[in-house]
Amino acid sequence: MAGHIQDRWFRTETDPSGKTARVRTERHGSGLRYRARYIGPDGTEKSKSFPDRQKRLAEQWLAHIEADMSRGQYVDPLAGRITFREFTERWIAAQTTEMTTQSSVVVQLRGHAIPYLGSRPLGSFQPGHIRDWLSELQRAVPASSYRRVIYNSVSTVLNAAVDDGHLPKNPCHARSVRPPELSRHRVVPWTSARTFSVRAALPERYRPIVDLGGGCGLRQGEILGLPDDEVDFAAGWLHIGYQVKVANGHLVFSPPKRNKERDVPLPDRVGEVLKLHREKFPPVAVTLPWLRPDGPLVTKQLLFTRADGSGAVRRTDFNTRVWKPALVKAGVLPQPRPGERHQAAREHGMHALRHFYASVLLDAGENIKALSTYLGHSDPGFTLRVYTHLMPSSEGRTRKAVDSMYEALAATADGPQAAQSA
Numbered sequence: 001m002a003g004h005i006q007d008r009w010f011r012t013e014t015d016p017s018g019k020t021a022r023v024r025t026e027r028h029g030s031g032l033r034y035r036a037r038y039i040g041p042d043g044t045e046k047s048k049s050f051p052d053r054q055k056r057l058a059e060q061w062l063a064h065i066e067a068d069m070s071r072g073q074y075v076d077p078l079a080g081r082i083t084f085r086e087f088t089e090r091w092i093a094a095q096t097t098e099m100t101t102q103s104s105v106v107v108q109l110r111g112h113a114i115p116y117l118g119s120r121p122l123g124s125f126q127p128g129h130i131r132d133w134l135s136e137l138q139r140a141v142p143a144s145s146y147r148r149v150i151y152n153s154v155s156t157v158l159n160a161a162v163d164d165g166h167l168p169k170n171p172c173h174a175r176s177v178r179p180p181e182l183s184r185h186r187v188v189p190w191t192s193a194r195t196f197s198v199r200a201a202l203p204e205r206y207r208p209i210v211d212l213g214g215g216c217g218l219r220q221g222e223i224l225g226l227p228d229d230e231v232d233f234a235a236g237w238l239h240i241g242y243q244v245k246v247a248n249g250h251l252v253f254s255p256p257k258r259n260k261e262r263d264v265p266l267p268d269r270v271g272e273v274l275k276l277h278r279e280k281f282p283p284v285a286v287t288l289p290w291l292r293p294d295g296p297l298v299t300k301q302l303l304f305t306r307a308d309g310s311g312a313v314r315r316t317d318f319n320t321r322v323w324k325p326a327l328v329k330a331g332v333l334p335q336p337r338p339g340e341r342h343q344a345a346r347e348h349g350m351h352a353l354r355h356f357y358a359s360v361l362l363d364a365g366e367n368i369k370a371l372s373t374y375l376g377h378s379d380p381g382f383t384l385r386v387y388t389h390l391m392p393s394s395e396g397r398t399r400k401a402v403d404s405m406y407e408a409l410a411a412t413a414d415g416p417q418a419a420q421s422a
Contacts, residue, residue, distance in 0.1 A: 003038025003065070005058050034058045038065055040076060048077065073168040080123020082166055085114050087122055088157050103247055108150045109157065112137060117154070122166040125158070127174035134180070143346075147180035186389055189359035190352050194332065201329035206322060208270075208277045209304065212238075213353025214360075215270040217375050220350040221245050222256055224313045227300040228283040233271050238264045240376065242300065244312045250293040251312050253300065260376050277303065286312045323350060358383075362390045 009028040014020050032049035036058040040046045046065075050058040068074040088109055095102050116133050134151065141147045155172035162170050171177065190198075199210035212218045212226070221243035230239040241261045245254050255261060266274075283301035290298045306313055324342040327333040336342050354375060361371050368391075372383035 003036060003062050005055065005062070006035040006037060007033065008035060009033050009052070036062050038062060041069070041074060042076075046077065068168070075123055075165055075168050077123065080166055081121050083118060084120050084122060084125075084157075085118030087161055087164075087166060088114060088118075091157050091160055105153050108153045112141065112150050113154045113157075122158075122161050125167055125171045127171045127177050130154075130171045130174070130177050134177070138180075144180045145182065148182060151179050185347075187355050187358075187386060188347070189355040189390065192356075194330065195353070195356050197330040198326050198332065201326035203307070203322065205277075205281045205307065206304065206318075208273050209350075210353060211270045211273045213350055214356045215267055216264050217354050217357035218264070219243065219257065219354065219376070220315055220318075222376075223350075224302075224304055224315065224318070225253060225300070226303050228278065228303055229301065231266065231271075231274060231303075233266070233275065236266045236268070236271065238266050240264060244288070244302075244315070246315065247291070248293055251288055251314060252291055252293065252295065253288045253298045254291050256376055258376075258378055260378060262373060262376050264374050274303070281309075284309050284311075288312060319349070358387050359390050362387060363392070365392070 008031065009025060010022045011025050012020050013023050033052040034050040034055050035047055036050065037045060037047045048058075048061060050061075065074065092102070092106055092109065095105075113133070116136055117129070120129065133154075134147075137147050137150065141150065151172070155170060158167070158170045158172055161167050172179075195210060195214050199207050202210065209223050212223045213220070216238055218226070218238075218240065222240050225242040225244035226238070226240075227242060230241060232239070239261070240256050240263070242253055243256055245252055247254075281303075283303055284305045285299055286302045286305060287297050287299040289295040302312060304313055305311060320342070324333060327345070327348055328335050328342065332348050333343050333345055358371060358375065361374075368384050368387075369380045371387070372380040375383060377383045
């Protein structure tokens with residue numbers, strides 16, 4: 001057995017003749033009687049006290065400690081007392097990820113995990129606690145896809161707690177814990193009519209945003225952070241190397257998502273739209289910090305700025321004051337009642353323009369690998385999973401190929417009819 005058990009109420013003394021006897025200590029009858037002691041893996045002594053008549057429990061506790069050590073599952077009892085809130089805040093402070101990514105994770109943990117799990121000591125976590133939390137989360141967050149994101153953030157924190165020795169295993173990995181399901185919602189791209197109706201409903205200075213989203217596949221932050229010198233009209237290309245994002249409430253310049261810079265074909269018609277836009281609304285020099293609010297300052301001549309031309313466009317302000325009113329005007333969303341906000345509709349955000357772009361390219365026969373590159377996806381497999389239902393079906397291609405052959409033969413004297421009469 002690891003360690004030993006000290007009896008605080010009695011001690012063993014040896015008289016001059018060499019005989020031993022148990023003698024009451026000054027603590028006899030008061031306080032916890034048994035103290036189970038052992039040396040931990042870090043070389044320091046650990047202990048736990050038990051009351052009178054519970055020596056057997058003390059022995060079982062030591063046996064359990066010894067078994068955990070032999071299995072490599074030992075957790076320091078003091079480490080297990082740290083609460084989820086304390087550990088999570090320390091974990092957040094130690095993160096070195098991109099500031100904008102870190103901000104979204106902080107919102108998830110502080111808004112949806114810490115209020116429910118925060119006071120629980122890490123060493124006490126069981127799968128049942130995660131199941132109960134997921135049930136509460138389902139009532140608070142209707143979107144399964146976002147619940148999955150929050151769950152993954154909590155699981156990441158608990159993985160770190162396991163690595164740091166605060167609990168033996170991650171309760172999120174238990175078989176009885178079912179993560180929120182991935183969204184099975186199929187992308188339904190806008191029609192050309194809807195896309196250009198929304199474009200017409202936007203203020204004139206922002207209409208080319210639809211051309212860049214629907215005609216080049218850019219993300220919202222990439223459009224709002226597109227510098228004038230990244231547009232190569234002569235060669236017909238856009239270089240996507242910047243976006244405007246929010247980090248800790250402040251606008252910053254940052255690389256595109258996952259630091260994936262790319263070049264995107266610039267169609268002639270979109271190029272003409274941008275040239276006219278530059279003439280009427282000349283690019284404005286905007287200075288923002290790089291990546292972090294305290295990062296080095298970067299100045300870019302942006303194609304899109306606030307209505308007064310004074311600075312970069314904040315995504316949330318644009319969505320509320322410009323995009324959603326245009327959706328209402330185009331008949332995509334209902335007119336809100338006085339004093340109420342616009343209807344929430346994630347499927348009709350500016351990301352819908354990227355879906356439209358993908359549908360146009362796939363319908364024209366573009367391959368998934370090229371589309372993935374233009375969209376800035378890190379994995380063509382992801383692009384395929386999202387848009388596979390938009391690809392022309394094999395049977396459709398077969399019918400079109402055979403029909404084309406017959407049409408070609410019908411234009412010659414040796415067509416199918418001639419073959420049948422021979």
